[in-house]
Amino acid sequence: MPRVLAVDWGERRIGLAVSDPEGIIATGLDTLVVRGPEHAVACVVEIARVQEVERIVVGMPLLMSGERGEAAEAAQKFADALARRMGLPVDTYED
Numbered sequence: 001m002p003r004v005l006a007v008d009w010g011e012r013r014i015g016l017a018v019s020d021p022e023g024i025i026a027t028g029l030d031t032l033v034v035r036g037p038e039h040a041v042a043c044v045v046e047i048a049r050v051q052e053v054e055r056i057v058v059g060m061p062l063l064m065s066g067e068r069g070e071a072a073e074a075a076q077k078f079a080d081a082l083a084r085r086m087g088l089p090v091d092t093y094e095d
Helices: 037-051 070-086
Strands: 004-008 013-019 027-028 056-058 090-093
Touching: 004 037, 013 037, 037 070, 056 070, 070 090
Parallel strands: 004 056, 056 090
Antiparallel strands: 004 013, 013 027
């Protein structure tokens, strides 16, 4: 099973966790302090390469109603930028 990088997107901070090679356990990584969209993408791309992940999952920050708002749209743009830059599958998760 491929390693997966989970991304908890935020405008100021990004939480990260990576799965083990068997996909059984996820381990938290250091939280990124974001200095802008390009910096955020560059940092996550580098971590994904170092961790040798084959897939990235970006969590969607939904409104209390369960709908997408401005934050989710920004997270989607971030996920799209990651996909373009990495050439890896980047999924979003809404729950």
